[in-house]
Amino acid sequence: MNNVNDALNNIDLTLLDTPLSEEKLKAEEVAHPPRILMLYGSLRERSYSRLTTEEAARLLTAMGAEVKIFNPSGLPLPDDAPETHPKVAELRELVLWSEGMVWCSPERHGAMTGIMKTQIDWIPLTSGAVRPSQGKTLAVMQVSGGSQSFNAVNQMRILGRWMRMITIPNQSSVAKAWAEFDEDGRMKPSSYYDRIVDVMEELMKFTLLTRGRSDYLTDRYSERKESAAQLSERVNQRSI
Numbered sequence: 001m002n003n004v005n006d007a008l009n010n011i012d013l014t015l016l017d018t019p020l021s022e023e024k025l026k027a028e029e030v031a032h033p034p035r036i037l038m039l040y041g042s043l044r045e046r047s048y049s050r051l052t053t054e055e056a057a058r059l060l061t062a063m064g065a066e067v068k069i070f071n072p073s074g075l076p077l078p079d080d081a082p083e084t085h086p087k088v089a090e091l092r093e094l095v096l097w098s099e100g101m102v103w104c105s106p107e108r109h110g111a112m113t114g115i116m117k118t119q120i121d122w123i124p125l126t127s128g129a130v131r132p133s134q135g136k137t138l139a140v141m142q143v144s145g146g147s148q149s150f151n152a153v154n155q156m157r158i159l160g161r162w163m164r165m166i167t168i169p170n171q172s173s174v175a176k177a178w179a180e181f182d183e184d185g186r187m188k189p190s191s192y193y194d195r196i197v198d199v200m201e202e203l204m205k206f207t208l209l210t211r212g213r214s215d216y217l218t219d220r221y222s223e224r225k226e227s228a229a230q231l232s233e234r235v236n237q238r239s240i
Helices: 048-062 086-097 114-121 151-162 191-210 221-239
Strands: 035-040 066-070 100-108 137-143 172-174
Touching: 035 048, 035 086, 035 114, 048 066, 048 100, 048 137, 048 172, 048 191, 066 086, 100 114, 100 151, 100 191, 114 151, 137 151, 137 191, 151 172, 172 191
Parallel strands: 035 066, 035 100, 100 137, 137 172
Antiparallel strands: none
């Protein structure tokens, strides 16, 4: 490609990550097990999103992950309490600790629940120089009281992209969730259960592949360019 029209006149070549290669994706081995944070979207005594989350947590633990489940009870509405509120601080600390997440919500009025959205809204896009959710893996699941639907998982996928997470391709949607659990709250054998196994396996694989590399994977030319421009502006201001 020697044509003059192939010139990249709109790019700052000093900031362009080139050439891209597998060598740049190499990372030091991480010694600890994958750290997975799980969020669910209902406070009912017999919450099927919580029971589904707990079932998935057992699978992740068996696969070698370290799992923590956040209890949303007592979490205030966004902007209705300071960031120092104990439940807000607990959630944010868990997000920083995690390397991957699972979000599981019931579908209510054709959407994820307000309880689920409240938890996500309390996770800041930036905290100083840190982007708490950026580069972390994400698996999405939903439960429904009636026929199978994908409204909640579709919404959560959009939020995961907005929060710059690596959302895995697979997902779970459990229809008529009330019929899928026994009296002890354990999930019965079914294709729904098998799908959850698939999703958790995939989440573990993507987390192992990306942790230690997430900063590089989510590094963007446009932001490097903006940062360079801001630095230049600050330097120029000091010289005035």
